[in-house]
Amino acid sequence: MQRFPCPFCGPRDEREFRYAGEAGKVRPDTAKDISDSEWREYQFAHANPIGRAAEIWVHVPCQEYFIMSRNTSTMEVLETKQLRKDVS
Numbered sequence: 001m002q003r004f005p006c007p008f009c010g011p012r013d014e015r016e017f018r019y020a021g022e023a024g025k026v027r028p029d030t031a032k033d034i035s036d037s038e039w040r041e042y043q044f045a046h047a048n049p050i051g052r053a054a055e056i057w058v059h060v061p062c063q064e065y066f067i068m069s070r071n072t073s074t075m076e077v078l079e080t081k082q083l084r085k086d087v088s
Helices: 036-044
Strands: 003-006 010-013 017-022 052-059 064-071 077-082
Touching: 003 052, 003 064, 003 077
Parallel strands: none
Antiparallel strands: 003 010, 017 052, 052 064, 064 077
16 A cells, blocks of 8 residues: 655545546647547547656545656655645
């Protein structure tokens, strides 16, 4: 069992987290016409790097999304950071 560091709550059991997607992947603008191949590329093509990867995760109990950088070969978590800055 792994412990992931939530940037809002601290270290927690991995079962409290859900993968939400690749960081930096841009969704096509659906207000404009997009081809089936463009939509398919967005939906199903994934970088799947060996080594360092930046991913979006959500910590279910606090419902906060964040960026987790981890090594996909060793499963080591390298860094976590807030996805957004708090607005006051």
